[in-house]
Amino acid sequence: MKGPFDLRSYTGFRAITVLCLIVLYAPLIVVTVYSFNASQSLTNWEGLSLRWYADVFTGPESGKFKIAARNSFVIALIAASVATAIATLAATGMVRGGRFRGRALSFGLISLPIMVPEIVLAVATLIFFNAIGFDRGLLTILLAHIAFCIPFAYLPISARMQGIEDSYEQAAMDLYATRRQAFTRILLPLMMPGIISGFLLAFIVSLDDFIITNFVKGAGVETLPTAIFGSVKQGIKPNIMAISTLLLAVSVVMVTLSYLVGKSDNTK
Amino acid sequence: MAAGAASGGSATTDTYKDTRTWLLMPAWVTLSILVLAPVLMMLVYSFLTKEFRGGVIWDFSLDAYDQFFFDRGLFGDDPPRIEWTYVTIFWRSIWQAGVATLFSLLIGFPTAYFIATRPANLRPVWVFLITIPYWVNLLIRTVSMKFLLRDQGPLNDALIGIGLIDSPLHIVNTNLAVQLGLFYSYLPFMVLPIYAAVERYNFALSEAAADLYASKWVTLRRVLLPSVRPGVVAGCILVFVPSMGSFLAPDLLGGARNFMIGSLIEEQFKGNAGNWPFGAAASMILLSLVLIILMLSARQQARADKGGG
Amino acid sequence: MKPLMTCSAAALALALGANAAAAEGELVIYHWFEYIPQALLDQFSEETGIKVTMDTYDSNEAMLASLKAGGIGTYDVAVPGDYMVKIMAGEGLLDTMAEGELANKGNIAPEWADPGFDPGRQSSIPYQWGSTSFSVNRDVFDGDIQTTDILFNPPAELSGKINMLDSQGEVLAMAAIHMGIEQCSTDRDKLKALNAMLQDAKAHWASFNSDTAKEVLVSGDAAVGQIYDGFSAKARIEGANVEYAFPVQGYIAWMDNVVLLKDAPNRDSAIKFMDFLLEPENIAAVSNYAQYNAGVSGVADHLDPELAKQPEKNPHDKAGPAMFIEVCDEATQAVYDQIWTNLKK
Numbered sequence: 001m002k003g004p005f006d007l008r009s010y011t012g013f014r015a016i017t018v019l020c021l022i023v024l025y026a027p028l029i030v031v032t033v034y035s036f037n038a039s040q041s042l043t044n045w046e047g048l049s050l051r052w053y054a055d056v057f058t059g060p061e062s063g064k065f066k067i068a069a070r071n072s073f074v075i076a077l078i079a080a081s082v083a084t085a086i087a088t089l090a091a092t093g094m095v096r097g098g099r100f101r102g103r104a105l106s107f108g109l110i111s112l113p114i115m116v117p118e119i120v121l122a123v124a125t126l127i128f129f130n131a132i133g134f135d136r137g138l139l140t141i142l143l144a145h146i147a148f149c150i151p152f153a154y155l156p157i158s159a160r161m162q163g164i165e166d167s168y169e170q171a172a173m174d175l176y177a178t179r180r181q182a183f184t185r186i187l188l189p190l191m192m193p194g195i196i197s198g199f200l201l202a203f204i205v206s207l208d209d210f211i212i213t214n215f216v217k218g219a220g221v222e223t224l225p226t227a228i229f230g231s232v233k234q235g236i237k238p239n240i241m242a243i244s245t246l247l248l249a250v251s252v253v254m255v256t257l258s259y260l261v262g263k264s265d266n267t268k
Numbered sequence: 269m270a271a272g273a274a275s276g277g278s279a280t281t282d283t284y285k286d287t288r289t290w291l292l293m294p295a296w297v298t299l300s301i302l303v304l305a306p307v308l309m310m311l312v313y314s315f316l317t318k319e320f321r322g323g324v325i326w327d328f329s330l331d332a333y334d335q336f337f338f339d340r341g342l343f344g345d346d347p348p349r350i351e352w353t354y355v356t357i358f359w360r361s362i363w364q365a366g367v368a369t370l371f372s373l374l375i376g377f378p379t380a381y382f383i384a385t386r387p388a389n390l391r392p393v394w395v396f397l398i399t400i401p402y403w404v405n406l407l408i409r410t411v412s413m414k415f416l417l418r419d420q421g422p423l424n425d426a427l428i429g430i431g432l433i434d435s436p437l438h439i440v441n442t443n444l445a446v447q448l449g450l451f452y453s454y455l456p457f458m459v460l461p462i463y464a465a466v467e468r469y470n471f472a473l474s475e476a477a478a479d480l481y482a483s484k485w486v487t488l489r490r491v492l493l494p495s496v497r498p499g500v501v502a503g504c505i506l507v508f509v510p511s512m513g514s515f516l517a518p519d520l521l522g523g524a525r526n527f528m529i530g531s532l533i534e535e536q537f538k539g540n541a542g543n544w545p546f547g548a549a550a551s552m553i554l555l556s557l558v559l560i561i562l563m564l565s566a567r568q569q570a571r572a573d574k575g576g577g
Numbered sequence: 578m579k580p581l582m583t584c585s586a587a588a589l590a591l592a593l594g595a596n597a598a599a600a601e602g603e604l605v606i607y608h609w610f611e612y613i614p615q616a617l618l619d620q621f622s623e624e625t626g627i628k629v630t631m632d633t634y635d636s637n638e639a640m641l642a643s644l645k646a647g648g649i650g651t652y653d654v655a656v657p658g659d660y661m662v663k664i665m666a667g668e669g670l671l672d673t674m675a676e677g678e679l680a681n682k683g684n685i686a687p688e689w690a691d692p693g694f695d696p697g698r699q700s701s702i703p704y705q706w707g708s709t710s711f712s713v714n715r716d717v718f719d720g721d722i723q724t725t726d727i728l729f730n731p732p733a734e735l736s737g738k739i740n741m742l743d744s745q746g747e748v749l750a751m752a753a754i755h756m757g758i759e760q761c762s763t764d765r766d767k768l769k770a771l772n773a774m775l776q777d778a779k780a781h782w783a784s785f786n787s788d789t790a791k792e793v794l795v796s797g798d799a800a801v802g803q804i805y806d807g808f809s810a811k812a813r814i815e816g817a818n819v820e821y822a823f824p825v826q827g828y829i830a831w832m833d834n835v836v837l838l839k840d841a842p843n844r845d846s847a848i849k850f851m852d853f854l855l856e857p858e859n860i861a862a863v864s865n866y867a868q869y870n871a872g873v874s875g876v877a878d879h880l881d882p883e884l885a886k887q888p889e890k891n892p893h894d895k896a897g898p899a900m901f902i903e904v905c906d907e908a909t910q911a912v913y914d915q916i917w918t919n920l921k922k
Contacts (some may be wrong), residue, residue, distance in 0.1 A: 098282030130647030523784025
């Protein structure tokens with residue numbers, strides 16, 4: 001804080017950010033607390049217990065959860081990476097490619113996956129895969145995820161690119177950098193916050209998808225959402241809370257690591 | 269340069285004009301095969317005859333659209349009148365999604381701005397902090413949210429505890445609960461694109477404005493906001509559009525007493541109704557609506573760019 | 578980019594490997610979520626050497642949609658509810674078994690051997706059955722609850738505290754029982770009355786939720802909830818002071834069944850699996866897990882003794898008849914779809 005005359009800070013923005021974090025994390029505190037609940041119920045507290053964690057690791061379904069978690073992360077990682085790569089190229093073409101006929105159409109095509117209700121895309125994709133004789137399995141999930149992750153990666157990336165004047169690249173090229181060098185050395189580093197944002201959004205979208213995955217996956221192939229959705233006749237089991245808490249723990253460790261890395265960068 | 273930035277900086281440049289096709293090719297190919305082809309198939313389905321209990325019969329029919337726009341009574345043989353049912357459902361969805369987007373913007377913009385003005389090495393940590401909650405499945409998050417908002421839940425307990433209210437606020441199963449649920453479902457989709465845009469913002473522009481005796485809030489509205497508009501627009505699209513078709517938050521938090529578009533369409537494919545052509549037609553109408561909204565906003569932006577540039 | 582490529586290649590190999598499954602000694606089950614103990618599947622694999630793969634769904638209709646969209650031919654058996662068996666048979670999605678193919682067919686309890694939805698059990702065997710009615714929180718209301726008025730015309734203290742299942746079949750069937758009209762009525766006056774009655778009743782309802790039907794009762798968010806018997810028992814065991822009603826007008830019965838699907842890739846394995854589930858001790862393991870009832874003779878010896886004593890499984894003397902949800906023809910169904918849309922618009 002540089003005092004009231006700092007142009008960058010607005011009164012209340014910090015408070016709103018704190019509020020935002022409280023809103024984001026409050027439901028997760030509920031999840032974490034109830035993952036230690038001895039009871040079967042999600043709403044009745046019956047004392048502290050680690051039974052649901054034991055259930056996750058040694059219960060009859062532990063094998064299923066392990067494979068599902070691995071599938072989910074592999075798919076989310078690959079789908080988000082590929083979608084981000086495709087989206088970065090597409091954003092370059094759209095924002096740095098001049099005006100051209102079909103630009104609006106291309107934008108429509110890129111945002112198509114978010115405009116079609118998921119259930120429709122799910123049924124349509126399933127019929128489509130069947131029509132072209134494509135066997136359902138991990139690969140079909142991956143392909144579907146790549147496709148619907150593209151707009152989530154594209155929009156932050158292109159929003160970022162629109163804010164970068166091309167004078168930087170022009171200057172580099174005036175100094176005899178090739179266009180490829182200008183792209184990788186100038187544009188790409190400038191784009192990084194947009195690319196990271198896009199990647200993260202694509203990643204969480206893929207990690208969370210249930211409807212499309214459930215339709216296009218092959219028999220016996222599970223991702224975390226398809227494995228943890230409780231049956232209507234059985235209700236949500238508390239071991240799901242334990243799995244969710246474990247996921248949170250993993251992500252918190254990752255953030256801590258990235259914080260430490262960021263810190264050490266700073267000392268250089 | 270400053271003028272370009274101030275007008276949103278979205279005027280396209282043509283550095284990559286000659287390789288444009290190749291840059292766009294992967295997106296075109298992927299989306300055409302995996303999304304456009306299935307969607308076109310659904311478009312065809314919306315003009316076919318419904319097969320009882322799901323599926324289609326390959327006979328051309330306008331029944332699905334007729335059902336959407338005309339009311340023929342409980343037994344289907346009254347003289348046709350304008351059908352308001354589905355228009356109402358669409359309007360309800362647009363309204364709920366709109367309010368949720370507004371909430372997201374009001375909370376998301378300051379948050380994104382705050383993050384973008386942190387020291388550079390800490391920004392990724394903040395960005396992660398925003399996305400961590402989304403590692404937990406949406407269903408679980410929504411159920412937990414409902415638990416928090418209950419009449420006897422922690423939120424009401426806390427508000428009563430600090431003496432703000434006397435009796436519990438009734439939130440669950442109201443429109444407000446749906447809006448809060450949608451807001452919560454998609455908040456990072458607002459924060460991250462805005463962050464990506466603000467992070468790039470050149471604060472020299474604000475300083476220039478301040479030198480010209482613009483107040484901080486005027487600077488925010490007149491200088492910063494136009495310059496980061498692409499991020500704001502991207503965030504609004506990413507929150508508004510998926511909100512319109514969503515059904516988990518409306519069902520769990522809103523009590524599913526009234527259909528939203530998402531539940532209506534879901535019901536055509538997964539419910540008793542099993543009316544695929546009608547589900548397809550409703551989706552196509554939704555799709556057209558969203559496309560129109562997007563094109564209008566794109567045109568307005570293009571006009572603003574022209575005016576500013 | 579390089580590790581990414583390796584990663585993709587690995588995933589591809591994985592996916593292809595998963596697809597190239599040998600057809601011998603395999604069984605592919607299409608089943609509800611969380612409705613069969615994993616230990617039982619393991620036991621089946623151990624006894625027969627057949628490798629079991631299971632895919633899951635969350636509603637009868639979702640399963641039908643997936644099969645009709647091309648899933649048929651992938652799975653050997655599925656577990657549809659009573660009315661869905663009839664629908665699937667009508668859609669030509671079921672295979673029939675010749676007399677004598679199922680060694681344990683004689684184990685089917687006599688009352689379930691010839692159900693209306695699959696006469697003669699040509700394509701199916703019983704899996705689990707139970708009832709759908711409603712439960713009332715006794716802390717909130719201590720009057721008479723053995724009437725469907727509780728749902729459709731509730732006393733003042735329950736109005737606005739009712740959760741209905743978000744399922745057209747169960748809500749409309751219960752409404753028909755309440756009004757004493759047949760489920761697939763074609764009588765216009767009765768249908769209009771049904772439509773009007775539901776519009777009035779909706780004013781008393783707080784929500785339509787199936788997934789959290791139990792949670793809203795346990796948490797106290799709803800004082801009345803339309804619910805399955807086993808679900809209500811769980812709510813009670815978790816501490817909610819709820820009583821499951823068997824209304825004098827009647828209530829809904831349901832039965833899930835294992836069916837042999839058409840074009841089953843591993844038909845022999847499917848038959849073996851159905852025989853396996855007709856062994857009393859095996860199906861009893863399912864009942865003990867899912868807390869519903871089996872339809873196999875001699876199962877009682879293997880059941881958890883607590884299960885049989887549950888109040889949710891023992892209707893009182895004045896309880897009305899238990900009725901299955903009926904399957905209407907297309908024209909009639911269209912009217913019921915319209916009534917449902919009117920209710921939720």
